[in-house]
Amino acid sequence: MLRFVFHYYSKYKKDIVLALLLSLLNSFMTVVCSQFLKDVIKGTLAGKSSFLAGKIAQILCLTLIWVVVIYSSKLVTGKLSIQMTGSLRQDVIEKIMNMRYDYLMGQQKGTFLNKLNEDISDVSRYFEQLLFSVFLNGISVLVILVYLFATDWKLTLISMIWIPFTTILYHNFLNSIADFTREKKKQQDALTAKTQELFECYETEKSYNLQEINLSEINTNIWRVYQADLKRQKKEAMTNAFSSMIRCLPVLFCSIFAAGMVIKGALSAENFISFLVLLGFISSPISNFTSVLVELNKAGVSADRLRRLLEAPEESRGGNITSLLFSDPVIQLQDICFSYDGLNPILNNLSFELKKGERIAFVGGSGSGKTTLMNLILGLFEPQKGNYFLYGTQVSDLDIKLVRGCFSIVSQETFLFPDTIEQNLLYGNRSATRAEIEKAAGDAGLASFIESLPEGYDTVLEENGVNLSGGQRQKFAIARALLRNSEVIIFDEPTSALDPKSEKEITELIETTLSSKTIISVAHKLNTVLDYDRIYLMDHGNLKEQGSHQELLGKKGLYYQLFHSQNGMGRDLV
């Protein structure tokens, strides 16, 4: 885990060196101040008073310099921590963007993001505390210790004799704190997931009157978090109490021992006092060191989770080919096999071809593998076996951006940002002009709606377009696809969430506006794809039947049954 943190420190070597120099200066100032104190006591005991005014002036100057050193040191470490946190955040976001799709799909969206934010802010504290309280304070303590040893090694040894014993004890405390922290985080994640669920299923929860049951489940989650946190707090309180003891005991024992030495004449009074002052300086960082270790220990759990996330598998960037000859056929799949876990096959030896301008549809029961196939075509998954050619070239040889650029997708849910209509449409093509946007919106049947709004294309949509109907949202997706101007458009059940009127409108739009496009559709409702060139019926990852609607009806197989189960008997000739 330290390697993970040092990776970020190593990015800012210059600032680290500056922080180290400031820390050395800080410890040097501490020693110089104690030396001054010694001189003042010596002079006072000798009955000289004339030098005091000069010494006070010097001490004031020194204190001023010291304040500047401490300020600069804190500023440099604070800046370092901000920079490192920014860099970590960038890495995490970049990782998520490049993460393998199946790995990302396995995460619960809300919990995943909450965990990320929490972990990043924990690690941000880790960056600062490890640097400031452990390394820099550690250097100060070391420098002062060397000076103390040089002044009186016996006295120093007596005051430090505790350290090995307390380190062993701390080690045990810290291990159990880490266990409790892990347990608390686990329970906290469960609570966040449950709370997230409440927001996502708000309507269902209300309609089924589930408030009381959900509230009681949430209360159980809260209780578990409380219990785990309480156990952690108890250990932490014990460690802190122990830490205070460490701060007091060495000074106490050392002063008794040193007092004896002064009485015997083995130690001068000024050395005794300056020794105690320096010991006071280092006992605070030493005891803080333990509470910082507790904090680091907690943040270590978060750093470990982030490290694992950053090591998660990334999707392939594809091959080196960055341009295509747009030849025919557009897509050729030969004996494609795919499985999410390497055990359960989801797609079995699939083969089909799609020519320019053709419209093909994949139909079949829930879980038959239609969406998986679309994601594979989009290059989100790689097949474990078989060949996938795009315009005659193996997809694995093509740059992944080139592959994705060949497709537009209109899925069940259209994501809309809380931004202007123009910006939302530009999502399809960042370089589109206003005229192109208006043409696409017009072709997608959105013109009259947008023009009826007082601010037209500058109207800001609500988050995820909640103030739009399902049909309007799908028209936005079609307008985006038109702006993207790719040859192939994939429709993944675009009408599944629509009422019959909107469904008819969108189906007609696809037939008219997109008539020149090559289309792949995933459909539950067979009526939306009846006039397609070919329909493939999928069953448990196999292409069971294929042909035009009429051909498939003629086979009187699974498609025939499915069609009649949706439309009733006597509807063969549509």
Ligand SMILES: Nc1ncnc2c1ncn2[C@@H]1O[C@H](COP(=O)(O)OP(=O)(O)OP(=O)(O)O)[C@@H](O)[C@H]1O
């Ligand atoms: N990310 C995933 N990890 C593991 N298994 C998955 C994942 N996504 C889908 N599956 C499984 O793969 C199979 C095919 O799912 P897929 O979503 O492709 O089917 P589908 O035909 O599109 O279903 P539907 O019509 O209900 O959307 C199902 O058994 C599903 O449980």
